[in-house]
Amino acid sequence: MKQAKIRPFGLRDKLGYLFGDFGNDFTFILSTSILMKFYTDFMGVSAGTVGLIMMLARFADAVTDVAMGRICDAARSTKAGKFKPWLFRMCIPVAAASFLMYAPGLAGDMVAGWSDGMRTAYLAVTYILWGSFCYTAINIPYGSMASAISLDAGDRASLSTYRTMGGMLAGMFIGIGLPLIAYDQVTTQSGETFSVISGSKVAISAAVFSFLAILCYLLSYRLVTERVPYQSEKTGQVKLGTMLKNAAKNRALLSIIAASVFMLLAQLTMQNMAAYIFPDYYGNAAGQTLSSVAMIVSMLIASTVAKPLCRRFGKAEIGVVSSLFAVVVSLITWVLRPGDMGVFVALQALIWLGLGVFSMVSWALITDVIDYSEVKNGVREDGSVYALYSFARKLGQAAAAGLSGWLLQAIRYNEKALEQGIGQTQAVKDGIFDITTLVPALGFLLLALSLWFWYPLHKKQVEQTAAILREKRESENLENL
Secondary structure, three states, X not given: OOOOOOOOOOHHHHHHHHHHHHHHHHHHHHHHHHHHHHHHHHOOOOHHHHHHHHHXXXXXXXXXXXXXXXXXXXXXXXXXXXXXXXXXXXXXXXXXXXXHHHHXXXXXXXXXXXXXXXXXXXXXXXXXXXXXXXXXXXXXXXXXXXXXXXXXXXXHHHXXXXXXXXXXXXXXXXXXXXXXXXXXXXXXXXXXXXXXXXXXXXXXXXXXXXXHHHHHHHHHHHHOOOOOOOOHHHHHOOOHHHHHHHHHOOHHHHHHHHHHHHHHHHHHHHHHHHHHHHHHHOOXXXXXXXXXXXXHHHHHHHHHHHHHHHHHHOHHHHHHHHHHHHHHXXXXXXXXXXXXXXXXXXXXXXXXXXXXXXXXXXXXXXXHHXXXXXXXXXXXXXXXXXXXXXXXHHHHHHHHHHHHHHHHHHOOOOOOHHHHOOOOOHHHHHHHHHHHHHHHHHHHHHHHHXXXXXXXXXXXXXXXXXXXXXXXXXXXXXXXO
């Protein structure tokens, strides 16, 4: 039977994949940018408790991420593909769950009567519903879909770049717009001016971002084409124990998992702490907007230089250099401790440039790992491998959220300052600056070390793996003639 002709890989796929992460990050970046600030300053939950809940939620992900990966691998392909249908199925649930986390902002008087336990419970339930169930059910199929769109290494590098650009666009909407909308300026009796978060404005913004997320997911579903065939009967026969055993022996997977945890520790600490260093240390929440603009410019530069550099030197090699660059700039920022917010933002832009170069190729690294796993184990487990990788990324998210929350509590951050109409003490402000600069520096350093000394798929090894799989595909095509 003659098969229908499949549209060649092209710009339509790249844009479709961009919109997928655009949708993802309308809810994800919102949570990393404002959730902790919303629950400490508006809901009155301690920073340590918020961080603990975010970490505990990752234990649920240990089950849901792997389960979702297994569901994807065992499922049979539909006319739309194997992974893509999940974007259509889950776009509304993930958007609705995201909005629920901020919905109390619309009921300020009612929330004022809640006990501390009720506020903590509401955060725990809605955060786990969003992150461990709804977001998992759409993000793992979306990430796994990259290896189903094309087998070509160059195409996958392009998808990684466009995915990062999609997240960058969501970051632009949220990072630039939200700080200008979500805060009110308050002046104390002593004449000190500081920024105060508005619960209702955050909730309305969350509703708008949820709606935009749905539109982006639907665009991704419409534009992307899955063209790599899968034998779900074979992948479905691989037992969970066997999959975990293979993963435990997979140096490439374990090392990229570690690298991702360290990257997210650095990246998300910067994003989480932006909601504190600008309103509290510099006394101007609009600095978050300026920082977001600087980040976008840096990411655009990174998107221009990353691919040609990686083609010449290798993805892992470039990741090491860019990470070490970010370490150096982070430490310089800590030493200089600029009193001028503009100088601080300029230095952060250089850190984002170092992070951006690695981010542009990070998703291509996991497709290299999936290919390596197929050569090593003889079976392709895109969903399962990506699920383990996604879970590892969530460990990084948890580490960043938990560490940020605990460190804020350690420096005695006053989450009741809004009710008391006062600002933070100078000691707390100095502590905020230390967390914002030193924790990312540590994360970037560990990222560089793990990529260079542990991760095995440097340029030569990636080319060898691609050649083996190319020969395998050609052999399979000949057998099917």
